[in-house]
Amino acid sequence: MARVFGSSIKRREDPSLITGAGQYTDDLKLPNMAYAAIVRSPHAHARIRSIDTSKATALDGVTAVFTGEDIKKSGTPGVVPVGWLLPDMKIPPHPVLASETVRYVGDAVAVVLAEDRYRAQDAVDLVEVDYDPLAVVTNPAKTVEEGAPQLHAEAANNIAFDWELGDKTKTDEAFPKAAHVLKVNIRNNRLIPQAIEPRAALASYDDSKGQLTVWMTSQNPHIHRLLMSLASLGLPEHKIRVIAPEVGGGFGSKIHHYPDEVIACWCSMQLHRPVKWTATRTEANLTDTHGRDHVTEAEMALDENGRILGLRVKTYANMGAYLSTFGPLVPTYLHGTLLSGEYDIPAIYCNVIGTFTNTTPVDTVRGAGRPEATFIIERLMDLAAEELGLDPVEIRRRNFISPDAFPYQTQVALQYDSGNYGPALDRALEMVNYKNLRAEQERRRGEGGKLLGVGLSTYIEACGLAPSAVVGSLGAQAGQWESGEVRVHPTGTVTVYTGSSAHGQGHHTTFAQIVADRLGIDADNVEVIHGDTDQVPFGWGTYGSRSAAVGGSAIAVSADKVIEKGRQIAAHLLEASEEDVVFEEGKFFVRGAPDKSQTLNDIALQAHLAHNLPPGVEPGLSATSFYDPANFTFPFGTHIAVLEVDPETGEVKLLRYVAVDDVGNVINPMIVDGQIHGGIAHGIAQALWEEAIYDGNGQLLTGELLDYAVPKPHMLVSFELDRTVTPCPHNPLGVKGVGETGTIASPAAVVNAVVDALKSYGIKHLDMPLTPEKIWRAIHQSGRS
Template identity: 55%
Template sequence: MNDMTQPHIVKGGIGDSPKRVEDRRFLSGRGHYTDDINRPGQAYAVFRRSDVAHGNIRSIDAGAARAMPGVVAIFTGEDIAKAGIGGVPCGWQIHSKDGSPMVEPPHPVLAQGKVRYVGDAVAMVIAETVDQAKDAAEALVVNIDPLPAVSNMVAATAAGAPLVHDDAKGNVCFDWHIGDKDAVDAAFAKAFKVAKIDVVNNRLVPNPIEPRAAIGDFDQATGEHTLYTTSQNPHVIRLLMGAFVLQIPEHKLRVVAPDVGGGFGAKIFHYIEEAAVTWAAAQVNRPVKWTCERSESFITDAHGRDHITHAELALAEDGAFLGLRVKTMANLGAYLSTFAPSVPTYLSATLLAGVYTTPAIYSEVKAIFTNTVPVDAYRGAGRPETTFLLERLVDVAAKTMGMDRVAIRRRNFIPPDAYPYQTPVALQYDSGNHEATLARCMELADWNGFEARRAESAKRGKLRGIGMSTYLEACGIAPSAVAGALGARAGLYEVANVKVHPTGSVTLYTGTHSHGQGHETTFAQLVADQLGVPFEQVEIVHGDTSKIPFGMGTYGSRSLAVGGSAIVKAVDKIIAKGKKIAAHLMEASVDDIEFKDGKFTVAGTDKSKAFGEIALTAYVPHNYPHDELEPGLDETAFYDPKNFTFPGGCHICEVEVDPDTGVVTLLNFTAVDDIGRVINPMIVHGQVHGGVAQGIGQALLEHAIYDEAGQLLSGSLMDYTMPRADNLVSIHVGTESTMCTHNPLGAKGVGEVGAIGSPPAVINAVVDALRDYGVTHVDMPATAQKIWSIINAASPRMAAE
């Protein structure tokens, strides 16, 4: 069923597309971001950062800087150590295949003894103004003895390479594996043919439109700390920072994440600046504010991707997949960021089955420390890496077998009647129909008419190509018990508190956080649909640990599937209580009360009470079942999912390559995704558009490049190429939905599908365009210079023509 045609109960309910509520303030310049907050008497922090990738800190002379105008205080790693402040913790533990735990070096708030990447903070300067703090930070005399650095994984694992951390031998954090090696070896022993590929998943800088910022505040009278921060999960920051870094009891620590201008994963993690300003505010007894500048964000925000992978696929004579063998090296950077160990392992290798019935899979992942910015989850987090590998390998397999690209996929799809489907790599998929998304996407993209378009391009001297990606991903990491067994150091449930006011309007407090996804609209639709109240009478509150019972935030496309399910459970409690009140008022049995379209009705009669009447009765309980119920209409629910959710789909891209310049031009892009239930089609379109744009950026343009000394060469928007409007094309979006079977909404998640499905579709199209040049693979990004070099180094079969 196409969810665009779903019926809805009320205007602004499920399936409708009301305009985003939050856009009224964003488009009128009334958003309230962290940098918009100014506390009375605040001072400003600037961090002095290492300009070498690796070195011993010999001394930091702050004498002259302390005497400069406006300087309030200067703190170094030595001050942090004396205060007994802990290091920034990692939120996920991985064990190597020999059973040993990962190497987990301390990550101090300010560098102590050594610096390990360009951008490592060695001191924090606090002054009356930002400019004064900058001047004093420059005046610090920082004496660092440079040490040899390693900036790429191959160099880091070479014999005799410099060690980033002394206890990480060979710079290896862990050497992990999953799957059945013997079964895979047996599959390869009987293979008719073997397809092989080596791929690089290029390193990316997230670059949300709003740089990170943090304000620490301290109330001496109450001993309460407040942190305002650009975070996707304020409760997690409170837990990690309070318990493990600053040792502040949670009731004395409030974390507020106001409007957040994009995150893409980069604002999930607990960063050193958050702990530093929170601690410093108590030391100087005044608020301390830090706002990251764009050039600073390039060397402080966690980077994404950066995997090198070799993969082999064993094939039967009829093209059936027999076994898959994968070896990956994953760059973790200089320190373990919050969720970094989970990305190349449980968020990546467990998806190696993809949409296919491969019976045997074995994967090894070696995680490497380098003298670079820490690497962590970036939109898709592990699933784009696996999807790119699989979908490139399937195209190579088709060529190896002499089969059509579509036919080999159809030959190996998991059929709809095979669900629930147990994969060989831990996960069990609950639902899907890959043939439906493929067929719909091919129809919308006019796949069958492509050869005529290729011929037309050839007449103009252009090379035209088409590529597809059929993918599946995992969202809503859960349940907590399973996630804990896999190494998560926190529960992964979600919380909702629904408060119905006496007049029937509703305030929802949710533990998820919105940073562009439109939660204030989608969640209001969900509540309005369930309760039958006007959409405009639902208020959404998030981002403040003093208002929300708890919550795990927003990442992994979990907000609707997990957070929305918690909302459903809380609203169900509201309705259940409302039925008891209605039964009392209408002198009926609770079992006879029905609730629909905002009315409580006695079954088989015309006796009814509107939702607003029940709400008022709950707060003005003159005629009320006091012996059974407390007054009020306010309910909280926790939801811990039974399984991951598994969105999937098909993306098709069409490109044209100019052989004279190597420029790749996008011509068409079509995405048909199975995301389960669609609440707001307009927001779904927007999420897919944004994700596809980021995927196109990775495929064609973006690459964070370090030199051998560990200097980031692409450290500004002059050198790091982000996609612009003229790099993109109109994106055709459709849905073919199968419902999630284990949450009350049937929702699967949409936030990351665009970034997951699009990169291999783009590169498959580029390779197809270059087919007459003998090209079988192009690593991302497929820049004009790279494509031009490939064309000029090749000998096309058509050259004589």
């Protein structure tokens, strides 16, 4: 029998999603529901002199208009907290409705409730806020300069934290003795996550029971319940139920606890009727946490043979106007810890200064910190190759961590559990026919015309977050284990309850595959339930490429517990000792006597009937596990971009994209390929197209999809994928994460390829996105055009 684990069965969630039957938050309607619309600041920084809601309140169809003062009067805390604490971090309060100062365009100042959403929007336009505009700063490095406008009294010089990792002395000592020192200044471009479904919440407060139910666009309903209770609403946790119905993508933006969903809940508590809020696309782009936005200086020291001696990185990381839920985590422990890449680097020092600016709060976007780190080191490797006259492949090989060096302790906290980087590189070079490409490139250089560029990115990722004690010691105000319950019904079908909360990843399919594989049953007999705090024991959610490695492992452990209980019952029924009973393909039998067997169905029925159970065995057949991983998982691989640059216009045309990834064991190859495709597209888009641009007044110039370029199929190529398989040694499935690999690897591959194409102009580095004009100007300014 072919194993269902590892087979490309079709996504079971798709028939309902692609026929429009999926129920998203905004599809839900409750009787007597009011619509909320939020009044937002048009200024990036201003004092609020007064708010006049009288005209809005008087509009026909408007139920109520509330401001921050109303929340204060209600006694509700009305703030959103930060979920990751760094040493000496400054944490300014973040009220859900600003009543004194607004700090970014989009900051919420009032909420309107009306009988329909059109009327609500009309009333928003009638709320009169008298602002006293203040000076604005948007750049994460310039905000610390003397004379910069100050955002928060709590944070002198707009510094939220000044964090370091690695051995500064040892690293500084590596540079003077180095044969080569390469330096690069990088502006890692700010991204808007662009989940296709904007954030939304439907809150329903039942006054008679003191019970709040909120349906919302969440990647982690239990985290939202916890923070709603603990910090925002003051309601007891057991009186809050958070449900994530279908969720249309998140890319990290729906992890966080935002003001808007709190406002919807608070309004429902005031009005004693259901309240729905759904962001418009404009609101989503203004208020969903943005990503990246680093200003970095990086230096690498190498010996005469191209062996890395040291790496020094200083980054100003934009936190935006307030600290978002995991904002401080991203540029620190998800960034500094990845700076060793796939390389054996004896000394690394990283200093990250998180700063406040008059911009949307910054937090995780797919990859979150790891693309930034990978970009730094992979750009430096190419610069070093050029400096030393080595092929980019060769310099990477010289510095790879040797396959016999695992587990490998990096200089930046992580211990890589496993890895073998050469084979993935070899396979990618073979697929792309590297030698021929370099020959073709040489030939073309002589001819003029379009320039051929080839770029590598040999990357590592740390994901599958992660041992709870470790993240706790680093500042997490959250655990990072996961729950999984496997409940076998009397007829032998199974329901799985998982704390992972899918929003496009395919958990209904892959988690069923895990259970079906272990229990030897058809995947169609397994249902997967997630995204409801009243159904699932607990969950930390889906992000950081952790669902398969942590959530999937919890389920696997529970399935194994079910088998063990089943074995006890089967042994009793077969009148054999437990040690002699084996379980294969869904049947228990005495070793060597498969003819006389008890199927899982038989056992499930007996477990529930409980007419003849062994002494001391409880009825029922289910198991729950709380799985805390032993380590991160470490996917790795090689990506190669091949592209053409038009020297007359600076236009970039992708020709090929080859990716060889090692994500450990693969549960469903089709879904894994799909995740990698999406990740690569996302990363290519960061390299070539996407950028949130603020003007000097803090206005978001690329706030609409007319200006902010998400990738479309015709802008990409058909990706060529392959895999090596180095199973994760510490989880029961041997799986690693896959959702972010493409986004982590591809920006560096694309930029390296463009810079490679422009080699003859002496161009060393260009910041993303590589717009045609930027390339054209660089060519013209090179003096060699």
